[in-house]
Amino acid sequence: MAAPQKTPPPHRRTGFEVAGWDGARWILEGVFESGAEAASQAKLVLTRRLGVKVTEEVFNAAEGVFKSRVVFTEFRGNEPGPRPEKGKKPAEPVAPARAGGAGRAFIEDKDAPLYLAIASLVVSILALFFAVIR
Numbered sequence: 001m002a003a004p005q006k007t008p009p010p011h012r013r014t015g016f017e018v019a020g021w022d023g024a025r026w027i028l029e030g031v032f033e034s035g036a037e038a039a040s041q042a043k044l045v046l047t048r049r050l051g052v053k054v055t056e057e058v059f060n061a062a063e064g065v066f067k068s069r070v071v072f073t074e075f076r077g078n079e080p081g082p083r084p085e086k087g088k089k090p091a092e093p094v095a096p097a098r099a100g101g102a103g104r105a106f107i108e109d110k111d112a113p114l115y116l117a118i119a120s121l122v123v124s125i126l127a128l129f130f131a132v133i134r
Contacts, residue, residue, distance in 0.1 A: 014058045018042050021051030021075065035071070042072060051075035
């Protein structure tokens, strides 16, 4: 017969954290034992905060640390989410393709002057080579 499983102490239990976004930082709203409790609380938090996220915290006994996994994130209305951390560049927007073919795209490319300078150098070297041979 298997021995009854003991409930782990509170500091080693698996749980769900609900945090609200106030526009500048995440604020912990509560820790819950089930996902259903956390989901119902997340709905309430979203009514008074700009955003909400639910994180599942699982205690890894082998390593002695908690592992986190974001289960749900939602932001209210058109409010932007959290800003990227300092030191990280935001993703650059992709420019829409323009009509005009590849020639126009080449001319508008930021590396076009470099390519033109290299092509001029190659043409000059070839001209010098043929002048020497003649």
